[in-house]
Amino acid sequence: MHIRSPAIDVLFVNWRDVTHPEGGGSERYVHRMAEGLAAVGLRVSLFCAAHERAPARETMGGVSVVRRGGRLSVYPRALLHVLRHRPRLVVDVQNGLPFGSTLGTRRPVVVLVHHVHREQWPIVFGRLGGAIGWWIESVLAPLLYRRSRYVTVSTATAEELAGLGITSDRLDVVRNGTEPAPEVAVGRSPEPRLVVLGRLVPHKRVEHALEVVARLRDRWPGLRLSVVGEGWWDEQLRAHARALGVTDLVDFLGYVDEQGKHQELARSWVHLCPSVKEGWGLVVTEAGAQRVPTVGYRSAGGLRESVVDGRTGVLVDDLDEMVEAVDRLLMDAAARARMGEAAARHAAAYSWPASISRFAGVLATAVRESAPVAVVQDVDRTLLALLRRAAVRVDGSLHTENGSDPERRSTAESDENSDERLHSGTLFLGERRRSVTVEGNVVADNTAPTIVPSAHA
Structure with missing residues (x-):
């Protein structure tokens, strides 16, 4: 006998979840929102891509998680899931490619966009593939969601969405919260230590962090860099470290749990965020919670809000400026401490x-x-x-x-x-x-x- 699935009040469709090897800050945001809605009695479900580290179906924090399909096949399977289950409301998480949930339901669809991918498309897919991807994101998606409400995590992304024709009357900003920093048993490293957090993919530009180490190694004996995270660009980064001659100065730590991540932050002097684009930059406030200032790129968008330039960290325009900013912070312990304290206060303001x-x-x-x-x-x-x-x-x-x-x-x-x-x-x-x-x-x-x-x- 067929048992009908319980009704879904709110369905999130996303290409990954927090258990996915390539999951990051945007996936944590989605899970936090879903768990918060479930906590008040809503029936909340998340549909995302399957992977070998988690079962096809499980309940996490009161949220029913269904994993089906792969990197691309998750999209048609998610739309079929919407058609079959008829949720009362859909949160369509657009990570460049749209799920097109409006084609499968007459119920409300809210589009969640962390950042616009104009710069990432050609980096990952080349000139032609990037042009097609950008057309889908900038022309097709706004058409599919022309009657939907949008929500994003920063004013910078909101401004970019406005440039795609999303009017302000249906566009809202809801920023990331910050997890309370766990107690850690380690202190600040006696030797200068840098850290970079995130998925190891080309648009995170971890290569720039490696370049910083290569350029400063002679000025700062004992300098080390922790690379926390995993991804398909891992081997290319290791090869780049070998080419720069800094393999002995870089610790590729791969995936670490929350406690391990905060331990790495707690012993670091400066956090680097060389990403091409960030909707907000959850890693910035995580570093701030451990009193670690961030150096990142002003052009990354959301970093202009998660980093208060000159107070909780430093925003720069290119690699040369990043090297100079890191060098100044390593030299000036008092400034580094002031920025770290300000970063902790700034992070604590986001719940x-x-x-x-x-x-x-x-x-x-x-x-x-x-x-x-x-x-x-x-x-x-x-x-x-x-x-x-x-x-x-x-x-x-x-x-x-x-x-x-x-x-x-x-x-x-x-x-x-x-x-x-x-x-x-x-x-x-x-x-x-x-x-x-x-x-x-x-x-x-x-x-x-x-x-x-x-x-x-």
Whole structure:
């Protein structure tokens, strides 16, 4: 006898999950959002590509994870999954290629974009393949999702999406949170140590970190670099290290667990982020949580927000400037310590509960906006109520003001006027604005955030 699968309130479709060998910060963001929605009673599922390190189906943090297909075949299989299961709402995670969920459902579809891939396409697929990929992302995808609400993780990506024709009235920014830094048993290395975190793929440009070591090895005897992460570009990076003559100075650590990752950060002096593009740069705030400043590229987009230039790290324009910035930080212990302390404060201002609240608000807005074009019976009031509950829950508390819901905030009202660019606490529901308290120490409204003493500091 066929047993019908339980109904799905919110279905995330993504090409990878956090257990995937090539999973990274964007996958962690998706899992955090999914787990946060599941925690308030929603039936949440994630459909993603299969791999040998995890079963075809399992439940993680209250989220039903279904793994089918490979790097490309996951896309048609995900669309078939949408057609079969008819979820009440779909979060379509676009990592360059669209899933096209709007072709398989009349229910609301929210598109999550971490960053735009204009620069990555030719790096990975060459000139012709890159041109085709960019056409799909920049022309076809906006057409498929022309009636959908978008959410992204930084103002930089929001601006790029606006350049593709995504209007501000259906575009929201919900930034990454930061995990509380675990206790580690190691201290800062007595010898200068650099670290780079992330997938080993061409557009992360770990080669630039290797070049930094090669250029500074004579000035800094004992200098070492930890490369944390794995990926299909691993052997090319090892070959590059051999060509530069720095194999003896570089530790390729591969995959390490969370504790191991934070231990590497805790003993490092400077974190390098030479990536071509980052939607936000979760590794930046992870390094910051261990009081490690970051040196990265200004052109990477989201780093202009996750790094406060000159305060929590240094943004540069090219490899020569990266070498110079690293050299200055290695020389100036006092500046390095000041930046590390500022980076820790900056990272602590971003909480996952607050981000989940705002993300739920975006989904609730999408459900509410679908009502005028849907048959009345199709408007799921229970779903909307649960999303509203999630959207006002921050660290387990409900925040209300005169019983009203705040209005969704457009990206035009960015929070760039804050000197540390702390994310706004404005939620995205209802008819009016209000401010909320985030993590007990950041009060934000629709102008600039203000730091106030924590009640539990």
